[in-house]
Amino acid sequence: MIDEITIKEIESLLPNISRKIEIKGLIGKGGQKHVYKAIDLDTGENLVFKVLKVKGNILERLKREVRAVDIIDSNHIPKIFESNVNIVSEAESLIWLVEEFIDGDSLRTILQSGRTFSLSEVVEFINVMFLILEKAEKHNIVHRDIKPENIMIDVQGEYWLIDFGISRHLDLESITITHAPFGLFTIGYSAAEQFRNRKKQIDIRADLFSLGVVATEMIQGYNPYLHKASDILQVIKRIEQKPLPALRIDGDDRFLMAKFIKILGDNRLSRRPKTIRDAIKIFDIVKSTLNI
Amino acid sequence: MELFLQMGHGMMEHCYHLIQHWGTGTVIVSPKNLTLEQILKFSKKISKNNGSILIDPQFYIPRTSQENLHNHSFWPNTFDTTTFFNGDGIDKLIDIFLNEYILPSDSSGIIIPSLYLEDINEDWCNINELIINSLNRYQLVSPKYLTLCIGEEIIKSEEKIHMLIEQVEDYPVDGFYIIPVHPNNEYLIDNMTWLINLIDLVAGLKLLDKRIILGYANHQFLSFAVAKIDAICAGIWLKTRMFPLGDFVADDEDSSFGGRRTTWYYCPQALSEYQIPFLDVAHRVGIIDQLATADSFQSGYPTPLFSGAQPSTVAFNETKAFRHYLQCLKTQCDEINKDSYDETKRYLRLLFETASDLSDYFRSNGVRGKYREFTNVADSTLALIDAFDAMRGLVFNTNWDEL
Numbered sequence: 001m002i003d004e005i006t007i008k009e010i011e012s013l014l015p016n017i018s019r020k021i022e023i024k025g026l027i028g029k030g031g032q033k034h035v036y037k038a039i040d041l042d043t044g045e046n047l048v049f050k051v052l053k054v055k056g057n058i059l060e061r062l063k064r065e066v067r068a069v070d071i072i073d074s075n076h077i078p079k080i081f082e083s084n085v086n087i088v089s090e091a092e093s094l095i096w097l098v099e100e101f102i103d104g105d106s107l108r109t110i111l112q113s114g115r116t117f118s119l120s121e122v123v124e125f126i127n128v129m130f131l132i133l134e135k136a137e138k139h140n141i142v143h144r145d146i147k148p149e150n151i152m153i154d155v156q157g158e159y160w161l162i163d164f165g166i167s168r169h170l171d172l173e174s175i176t177i178t179h180a181p182f183g184l185f186t187i188g189y190s191a192a193e194q195f196r197n198r199k200k201q202i203d204i205r206a207d208l209f210s211l212g213v214v215a216t217e218m219i220q221g222y223n224p225y226l227h228k229a230s231d232i233l234q235v236i237k238r239i240e241q242k243p244l245p246a247l248r249i250d251g252d253d254r255f256l257m258a259k260f261i262k263i264l265g266d267n268r269l270s271r272r273p274k275t276i277r278d279a280i281k282i283f284d285i286v287k288s289t290l291n292i
Numbered sequence: 293m294e295l296f297l298q299m300g301h302g303m304m305e306h307c308y309h310l311i312q313h314w315g316t317g318t319v320i321v322s323p324k325n326l327t328l329e330q331i332l333k334f335s336k337k338i339s340k341n342n343g344s345i346l347i348d349p350q351f352y353i354p355r356t357s358q359e360n361l362h363n364h365s366f367w368p369n370t371f372d373t374t375t376f377f378n379g380d381g382i383d384k385l386i387d388i389f390l391n392e393y394i395l396p397s398d399s400s401g402i403i404i405p406s407l408y409l410e411d412i413n414e415d416w417c418n419i420n421e422l423i424i425n426s427l428n429r430y431q432l433v434s435p436k437y438l439t440l441c442i443g444e445e446i447i448k449s450e451e452k453i454h455m456l457i458e459q460v461e462d463y464p465v466d467g468f469y470i471i472p473v474h475p476n477n478e479y480l481i482d483n484m485t486w487l488i489n490l491i492d493l494v495a496g497l498k499l500l501d502k503r504i505i506l507g508y509a510n511h512q513f514l515s516f517a518v519a520k521i522d523a524i525c526a527g528i529w530l531k532t533r534m535f536p537l538g539d540f541v542a543d544d545e546d547s548s549f550g551g552r553r554t555t556w557y558y559c560p561q562a563l564s565e566y567q568i569p570f571l572d573v574a575h576r577v578g579i580i581d582q583l584a585t586a587d588s589f590q591s592g593y594p595t596p597l598f599s600g601a602q603p604s605t606v607a608f609n610e611t612k613a614f615r616h617y618l619q620c621l622k623t624q625c626d627e628i629n630k631d632s633y634d635e636t637k638r639y640l641r642l643l644f645e646t647a648s649d650l651s652d653y654f655r656s657n658g659v660r661g662k663y664r665e666f667t668n669v670a671d672s673t674l675a676l677i678d679a680f681d682a683m684r685g686l687v688f689n690t691n692w693d694e695l
Binding site: 193198200201240256259260263268269270271273274278281282285286 | 450451454457458461462492496499500682683684685686687689690691
């Protein structure tokens with residue numbers, strides 16, 4: 001077990017940051033992660049200060065997160081200004097990052113309010129995700145954690161993808177334990193090859209699966225794999241055995257958008273588009289049929 | 293989609309004849325039925341007629357009781373799994389197969405031997421990798437096709453079929469030679485799960501930019517055109533149109549499917565075959581002309597059957613029946629190649645709906661094709677096209693030109 005992050009620990013990190021920042025309040029918390037809104041006292045710029053308490057090969061994981069954000073270099077991924085690792089004890093360390101602040105809400109928060117998304121909004125969402133994933137694919141990076149908590153919608157309605165914390169760099173050695181029965185994953189959003197830790201099979205198609213599930217959730221308002229599931233094993237069974245439901249979407253008169261989302265989130269790896277280029281090619285045809 | 297001739301017992305003359313008639317074509321040669329000398333002679337004659345051969349090493353079950361296979365020089369004298377696969381057994385097999393069979397016969401590609409797949413396990417995968425690595429010691433320009441001889445139970449499992457795709461997707465081969473074991477020894481297949489999983493396998497591999505050849509097939513597999521399969525293989529006997537696993541497991545050469553040897557007439561528009569006594573019935577009830585083969589199939593073989601005389605009294609023998617079947621199937625394979633996915637799908641629906649209506653109509657008039665009648669599998673074949681469309685249609689529609 002990893003101990004909870006304490007306020008004292010957060011405060012102890014501040015002197016390590018080159019900028020003079022002041023923490024304004026907690027904006028997110030989950031597992032061993034705290035996310036704060038902060039302000040640069042010199043420039044007045046809003047920032048995000050993210051702290052994670054972890055054990056294991058942390059420095060490498062942090063480096064990979066920073067590298068991923070840096071080389072993908074997308075207008076839809078918050079910039080990381082500064083980051084480091086502080087050792088708390090023999091077993092535990094704190095990873096901290098100072099990032100660009102996105103003025104908006106997470107997709108999770110919006111979905112929790114009961115709002116669902118229109119066809120044109122989902123099309124725009126997929127457009128943005130493809131822009132990011134196309135660049136990621138070019139650099140052999142798989143995000144591996146696309147889920148509503150990691151998607152932000154800013155006040156202008158722009159979509160952002162955040163948190164490359166468990167991204168996989170296919171040209172670097174994996175830092176997940178090879179023989180572990182399960183890889184790093186978020187239940188209900190990760191493809192079977194990811195949670196089964198079938199490393200050889202992990203590529204951009206794992207992100208396409210998550211994208212398909214998130215798009216389904218934006219339309220339906222709930223994740224069909226998690227909906228009324230009794231436990232994690234039931235979710236795993238559903239993902240491995242049941243395809244995503246056929247969606248009925250206003251404006252999708254030919255049901256092609258529904259089919260496309262189903263293909264993205266197909267539980268069988270070989271039925272998903274093999275590359276983002278392939279996915280975009282299909283999506284372009286689908287978009288031309290939509291009534292939006 | 294091309295038709296390759298699947299070699300079986302007594303087929304050499306048919307192959308010469310058809311390849312000469314077509315002016316091109318490929319024959320899958322079966323070492324079970326030919327010696328090395330015969331293979332080389334056969335290959336020469338086929339290439340003289342502008343045809344080509346592929347040699348299926350038929351190494352599905354190394355301990356097969358088929359003596360003819362054991363007599364081939366590439367077949368291991370003793371087969372002990374551990375020593376064969378850990379020692380130089382594989383290299384020897386590949387060396388002999390390449391140097392004595394493939395290269396001298398000027399084969400148009402290499403069918404890579406592989407074991408019968410009853411269950412996907414680490415051993416099967418390791419063995420394949422060893423065989424492919426052994427072959428890769430040679431710099432070969434000819435296309436390499438890995439044999440996937442797949443058991444019925446695997447094909448019935450969607451999970452296992454996808455495990456198989458994931459397993460072989462990175463193999464450095466140009467294509468796959470798939471030999472499926474039919475469910476319940478059925479010639480025409482009604483089992484939807486089996487059909488859908490098999491086409492899903494073909495599609496999954498095709499999308500990896502591989503060439504796919506379906507061995508031991510028949511006219512029902514015209515439906516696989518929707519997955520843009522490259523070739524199906526069929527021959528004269530039922531044993532060459534559905535894989536006779538039993539022949540390789542035990543020595544039951546003549547435990548043929550369908551019972552007694554008899555002559556069948558293939559009615560291409562009904563996708564059904566009828567024994568001659570049933571054509572007599574058609575003659576009697578006045579519908580014989582509707583069973584005739586159109587001129588566009590360029591098959592003059594059954595002309596006497598439709599000359600006005602009672603069919604059982606005219607000269608239509610087994611030889612003509614065999615050649616007629618393959619001639620019609622070749623025409624059907626050629627005609628099925630369309631410019632787009634949608635066009636292919638529409639054409640197949642029309643083909644199968646017409647065949648279904650006609651075979652129903654013939655049946656209602658007392659003309660029955662028994663287990664070779666398309667009526668028996670019309671619903672499942674049509675449903676296969678729709679299910680494929682739901683699963684893979686969008687992707688195939690988009691990528692059709694590049695596949």
